[in-house]
Amino acid sequence: MAYEQKHDISKEPSDKKAGLVPQRLYSLDALRGFDMLMIIGLDNFFHKLAKASPTPFWTAISNQFHHPSWNGFHLYDLIFPLFLFIAGVATPYSIGNRLKKGSTKSQLLKHVIQRGLILVLLGIIYNNGLQIKPLSEIRFGSVLGRIGLAYMFANIIYLYTKQKGQIIWFTILLIGYWMLLRFTSAPGFPAGDLSMEGNFVSYFDRLFLPGKLYETIHDPEGILATIPAIGTGLMGILTGNFLKSGEYSSVRKTMVLAIAGIISLVFSLIWNLDFPINKNLWTSSFVLCTGGFSLLLIALFYYIVDVRGFQKWAFPLKVIGMNSILIYLAGEFISWNYTNEALFKWLGQLVGEQYGPVVLAATIILVQWLFLYFLYRKKIFLKV
Numbered sequence: 001m002a003y004e005q006k007h008d009i010s011k012e013p014s015d016k017k018a019g020l021v022p023q024r025l026y027s028l029d030a031l032r033g034f035d036m037l038m039i040i041g042l043d044n045f046f047h048k049l050a051k052a053s054p055t056p057f058w059t060a061i062s063n064q065f066h067h068p069s070w071n072g073f074h075l076y077d078l079i080f081p082l083f084l085f086i087a088g089v090a091t092p093y094s095i096g097n098r099l100k101k102g103s104t105k106s107q108l109l110k111h112v113i114q115r116g117l118i119l120v121l122l123g124i125i126y127n128n129g130l131q132i133k134p135l136s137e138i139r140f141g142s143v144l145g146r147i148g149l150a151y152m153f154a155n156i157i158y159l160y161t162k163q164k165g166q167i168i169w170f171t172i173l174l175i176g177y178w179m180l181l182r183f184t185s186a187p188g189f190p191a192g193d194l195s196m197e198g199n200f201v202s203y204f205d206r207l208f209l210p211g212k213l214y215e216t217i218h219d220p221e222g223i224l225a226t227i228p229a230i231g232t233g234l235m236g237i238l239t240g241n242f243l244k245s246g247e248y249s250s251v252r253k254t255m256v257l258a259i260a261g262i263i264s265l266v267f268s269l270i271w272n273l274d275f276p277i278n279k280n281l282w283t284s285s286f287v288l289c290t291g292g293f294s295l296l297l298i299a300l301f302y303y304i305v306d307v308r309g310f311q312k313w314a315f316p317l318k319v320i321g322m323n324s325i326l327i328y329l330a331g332e333f334i335s336w337n338y339t340n341e342a343l344f345k346w347l348g349q350l351v352g353e354q355y356g357p358v359v360l361a362a363t364i365i366l367v368q369w370l371f372l373y374f375l376y377r378k379k380i381f382l383k384v
Contacts, residue, residue: 025243027305028090030314031297033321035082038065040320040327041365043076048361052354070196071276073289080143080279081232081290082297083324087151088236089298091158092244105159112155118384119148122325123221126332138211141221144325149226154233163241166234173231174284178275180224181283194276201225201281218280225282232282235291239298254303261295264288319369319376326382327372340364 043065050062064075095108123142157169181200182192189198196202196218205213205222213219243253268277268288277285304310320327330336344363348356375381 025089025093025302025306026311027298027301028086029321030305030317031301031321032083032086032324033317033319035079035086036320036324036327037317037365038076038079040331040368041361045358045361045365048357052358067279070280071278073277073286077279078290078293081287082294084147084150084229084232085236085291085294087147088154088233089240089243091155091237092240095155095158096244108159109156112152115384116148116152119151120145122329122384123148126329129332135211139214140211141209141214141219143221146221146226146229150229150233153230154237157234158237163238166238170231170234170238173227174287177228178284181281182275194278194281196280199281220280228282228284228287231287232291235287236294239295243302250307254299254307257295257299257302261292261299264292264295268292316369319372322381323372323375325384327368336364336367340367343367
């Protein structure tokens with residue numbers, strides 16, 4: 001882990017002419033920033049707004065920023081897999097370019113393993129803080145750990161297979177995971193039981209995941225559910241391969257990505273009939289559902305930012321996206337509420353009791369963005 005003045009993706013600007021290979025996707029930073037915006041305060045903003053103005057519209061928006069209790073899909077479920085998908089898209093531009101410049105596969109293998117394990121460690125620190133606890137009180141499963149392991153294995157597959165092999169791996173992981181959950185269960189439950197207590201994945205974590213589980217009998221970032229998450233990373237890698245290729249014009253690439261996104265969503269809904277869309281288990285239908293939305297979003301951002309060249313509007317998102325892991329970790333170590341109230345409590349009081357919390361929910365996003373902008377101006381980026 002280091003503080004870097006350079007970004008992961010290569011520094012050359014993209015060429016919009018058909019047939020030429022783009023060397024950088026400016027849209028990735030913007031999309032990553034959009035993704036992080038939803039968890040550094042946009043979710044709370046809509047919750048406060050729905051409370052202040054409990055109309056059906058704002059209530060429905062607010063509900064989308066809560067996870068379903070078990071099966072189902074809300075917008076909030078997209079944040080985690082979208083981040084992993086974006087990391088996959090960046091792989092052909094970062095790891096792929098380093099291969100072309102002469103780095104050996106063994107060197108890059110060491111790099112991706114190191115990066116993956118650092119993210120696992122950061123995830124443990126995020127969950128438990130820098131304090132000594134009994135092993136039974138430590139939660140080892142984490143969002144960053146899931147990203148680290150899925151990124152690591154997806155990149156290993158990328159290093160040692162061609163695109164056809166990556167597609168085969170993607171298919172095997174999703175179908176294999178479906179078969180695992182369909183033909184097994186926890187003891188005392190029928191095969192294929194997908195309840196929190198009865199599914200085999202949660203049972204496996206109860207047996208082998210050390211420390212405490214998030215839900216006592218289940219952890220949404222457990223061991224076996226990392227298998228389909230590798231598929232999410234591979235879906236991003238396949239997207240990155242396609243975007244980096246010089247076979248199609250930029251406009252046609254946008255259309256293909258959008259169509260692929262729609263097809264993925266349709267297949268997820270069909271698979272949902274037998275294998276429910278479920279973030280907690282990261283089911284194969286969940287991979288296709290979130291992958292479909294991710295493809296639609298990357299198509300939209302790619303077209304606006306990289307193809308049409310409209311980049312200025314995306315600058316606030318880029319500032320967030322270039323320090324996404326730092327701002328995620330900072331939420332556990334910096335009291336943004338304290339700073340926000342010290343600077344803007346007067347503004348909330350002026351607005352009044354009803355909408356004051358809404359204003360403060362907006363200003364806390366501003367406080368965090370100004371912090372990131374300061375780092376951006378100083379060219380300080382947390383690179384794992």
